[in-house]
Amino acid sequence: MINVKRLDTKSLEEHAKVIRRSIIRALTKAGSGHPGSSLSAVDLLVALYYNRLRHNPQQPAWPDRDRFILSKGHACPALYAILAEMGYFSTDKLDTLRQFGSILQGHPCMKTTPGIEISGGSLGQGLSVGLGIALAAKLDKKNYRTYVMLGDGEIEEGQVWEAAMAANHYKADNLCAILDQNGLQIDGFIHEIMSSHPIPDKWRGFGWHVIEIDGHNYASILAAYDEAEKTKGRPTVIVAKTVKGKGVSFMENQVDWHGKAPSKEESERALAELT
Amino acid sequence: MAEMVATRQAYGDALLELGEKNKDVVVLDADLSKSTTTAKFGKKYPDRFFNMGVAEANMMNTAAGLATCGKIPFVSSFSIFATGRAWEQIRNTICYSGLNVKIVATHSGVSVGPDGASHQCIEDLSLMRTIPTMTVIEPCDAVETRKAILAAVDYKGPLYIRLGRAPVPVITKKEDPYTMGKATILRTGNDVAIIACGALVVNSLAAADMLSKEGIEASVVNMHTVKPIDQETLVKVAKQTKAVVTTEQHVLDGGLGSAVASILARIFPVPVEMIGIDNRFGQSGEPDILFREYHLLPEDIILAAKRAVGRKK
Ligand SMILES: Cc1ncc(C[n+]2csc(CCOP(=O)(O)OP(=O)(O)O)c2C)c(N)n1
Ligand SMILES: [Mg+2]
Numbered sequence: 001m002i003n004v005k006r007l008d009t010k011s012l013e014e015h016a017k018v019i020r021r022s023i024i025r026a027l028t029k030a031g032s033g034h035p036g037s038s039l040s041a042v043d044l045l046v047a048l049y050y051n052r053l054r055h056n057p058q059q060p061a062w063p064d065r066d067r068f069i070l071s072k073g074h075a076c077p078a079l080y081a082i083l084a085e086m087g088y089f090s091t092d093k094l095d096t097l098r099q100f101g102s103i104l105q106g107h108p109c110m111k112t113t114p115g116i117e118i119s120g121g122s123l124g125q126g127l128s129v130g131l132g133i134a135l136a137a138k139l140d141k142k143n144y145r146t147y148v149m150l151g152d153g154e155i156e157e158g159q160v161w162e163a164a165m166a167a168n169h170y171k172a173d174n175l176c177a178i179l180d181q182n183g184l185q186i187d188g189f190i191h192e193i194m195s196s197h198p199i200p201d202k203w204r205g206f207g208w209h210v211i212e213i214d215g216h217n218y219a220s221i222l223a224a225y226d227e228a229e230k231t232k233g234r235p236t237v238i239v240a241k242t243v244k245g246k247g248v249s250f251m252e253n254q255v256d257w258h259g260k261a262p263s264k265e266e267s268e269r270a271l272a273e274l275t
Numbered sequence: 276m277a278e279m280v281a282t283r284q285a286y287g288d289a290l291l292e293l294g295e296k297n298k299d300v301v302v303l304d305a306d307l308s309k310s311t312t313t314a315k316f317g318k319k320y321p322d323r324f325f326n327m328g329v330a331e332a333n334m335m336n337t338a339a340g341l342a343t344c345g346k347i348p349f350v351s352s353f354s355i356f357a358t359g360r361a362w363e364q365i366r367n368t369i370c371y372s373g374l375n376v377k378i379v380a381t382h383s384g385v386s387v388g389p390d391g392a393s394h395q396c397i398e399d400l401s402l403m404r405t406i407p408t409m410t411v412i413e414p415c416d417a418v419e420t421r422k423a424i425l426a427a428v429d430y431k432g433p434l435y436i437r438l439g440r441a442p443v444p445v446i447t448k449k450e451d452p453y454t455m456g457k458a459t460i461l462r463t464g465n466d467v468a469i470i471a472c473g474a475l476v477v478n479s480l481a482a483a484d485m486l487s488k489e490g491i492e493a494s495v496v497n498m499h500t501v502k503p504i505d506q507e508t509l510v511k512v513a514k515q516t517k518a519v520v521t522t523e524q525h526v527l528d529g530g531l532g533s534a535v536a537s538i539l540a541r542i543f544p545v546p547v548e549m550i551g552i553d554n555r556f557g558q559s560g561e562p563d564i565l566f567r568e569y570h571l572l573p574e575d576i577i578l579a580a581k582r583a584v585g586r587k588k
Binding site: 099119121 | 309391558
């Protein structure tokens, strides 16, 4: 069974609002976690999960499913909220985020959470795993695609570039990297801490097909996923310019909102903006 | 109630002192400088601070290069990324070359809390201890951390210091003597010896107090230098008590317990019971709940002490 609804932009935006609200609520309840990192990824993830990914929440292990790996694993509240909305588990579980005994661990854990393809939290490792899955698809003559979301701080890890080299070498055109380029890492702006610029040229140099988009514009995001799927002979990276903390004005582009939970009062202000 | 301070906070302050005293001290971090607290040094001495981005392997060997030119690099990240991602760089470039690099890693143990297993490093004592020539230290509180950091500069060679995220009670005093490689005996009793490091020292003292009420007198040894281990003190207390318990916030394999058992088995065999994490990963949760789940509390130490005493010939 495949589950690709094709929603229009307006309904995708409505879903995104619901997801952003869930993220704020879950993080407030948890008392820790990464709001900025989760919010910047929401639109890219909503477009992927609601409109492109062939998957089945009732059968998470369906062998022909498209795979998604959140390599910037600290943004998992965004993924958890989407998985819950789609029915992988009950939305009540979001209230247990990061608590003892929860199926929703602080960083992705494939053993406890339905819909999580690989355990993570340590940056730089996901693209290599995605490559392995893409190579398995080719071996098994399967059509499923593999998507991996990376952070722009995360691509400072050397392993990302080892994976980039290998994916091109093996012509993994069924592999698509999604770069959430929000311009921030933990200690500050990317260009001040460890500049990885020029990012698109680096991927081109590694032989990848590069698509540059606004990561909050649904038409561009969906067109990019389509272009990636049509691109043959080499892997594609979607370099998506995003705003860290997108949707909550006082969190947007603020380094301090990388990894702290909103207070009750901040949470209410955030939720008010997301109605 | 003792004051609660995270050992990582004392690290940042000690670095400031060092930066003033010794111009060869340089600091490297991998995009975690606020959490490791090296950002304080970075602010005061920007020229001698290198934020290497999310790239631990490169950071480790950049520190190696700096060390070959007479600099004294302090390299920091979370313990899982410092010792895990860059283990082979530490082994083959830093230790094999005998370089004067100080690796000071924070966020060790399950006391990391809600971030979960991926961020709770419970293998670093073992990972570092098994590398030939490496020195391994886990201070028990903030006051001792300052002493360990200052002593690290006077020692020439590779060294690993294990620190924590969560605040822990301050149980040592500024004026208490501290010598790297020399264990401190915090309490003397003849029935059982509890050998502890890091965050488990305070729980071991609490266990000893409760044991005393039941008529069992325990010695408590703060084995802050896990390697090279203070064999003399260890054998002395083993001879005195003839029963030993080890306590650490670490897997049972390869950490303090393994080190103690290995010495005692060879030199003065006595019953040894071990408190530590038994072949499991950590998980999300508050540190106090996780300490209960992984059996790291005073009540667990008491049971282990009674088992050790019961096994005496
Ligand atoms: C190997 C590794 N080193 C360090 C960290 C700690 N860490 C978590 S998030 C982060 C910054 C990531 O920045 P980026 O990839 O840009 O993500 P985003 O801005 O979306 O939060 C760091 C250094 C980690 N999780 N893994
Ligand atoms: Mg970023």
